Amino acid sequence: MADEELQVEEGAKKSKLPLIIIIVVVLIAGGGAAWFFLFSGGDEPVAEEVAGEGAEAADSASAAAAADGAANIGTALYVAMPRPFVFNVPGSGRDRLVQIKVQLMVRGSDNEETAKMHIPMIEGTLLQVFSSSNADDLVTEAGKVALREQAVTEVQKVMKDIAGTEVVEQVLFTGFVMQ
Incomplete structure (x- = not known):
């Protein structure tokens, strides 16, 4: 009976591990994409309002x-x-x-x-x-x-x-x- 419970817990841990890896990869990729789009512009201003x-x-x-x-x-x-x-x-x-x-x-x-x-x-x-x-x-x-x-x-x-x-x-x- 204890062996069956141990096997069930290991199966649950194994099924959660790929999900956690996928979430971490998505967060890193999203952060990298956000950084690229926000900070990859040139030295010139992105938007200008004409004043005067x-x-x-x-x-x-x-x-x-x-x-x-x-x-x-x-x-x-x-x-x-x-x-x-x-x-x-x-x-x-x-x-x-x-x-x-x-x-x-x-x-x-x-x-x-x-x-x-x-x-x-x-x-x-x-x-x-x-x-x-x-x-x-x-x-x-x-x-x-x-x-x-x-x-x-x-x-x-x-x-x-x-x-x-x-x-x-x-x-x-x-x-x-x-x-």
Whole structure:
């Protein structure tokens, strides 16, 4: 009887041993994977929020109005793009995934309605401009400013062709994340 109990206990210990080994291996592999994903990035920041966009936009808007010689009529209104732009850009080290949230600054309710009516065309133009950029340029503030200025120029050109006026005064980045 004692031999039978001893054999039962050894059988129970033998069946638990592989389970314990599997659990330990899974925990080590999970910890290693978590460490790799959290700490394997380069020296450059993973996510950046663009700060000071509103002040720069106001300065450049007033400079543009003064340069034109005639002030734009109407109050500044903001048209939000319905969804953020998500796209891949090539970089020297690796390709990056970029997400940009955009709002358009327009003057007057007529331009606001025109911009809302042509959102698909504006989205297509912005995506074309954004996806032609380079990750190495987007890491710097100067690269982001150049991208924003190029976006304004292209959107104004498309809107002038479609609506007869530039409609959009500024393209504002309200969110900018690059991974």
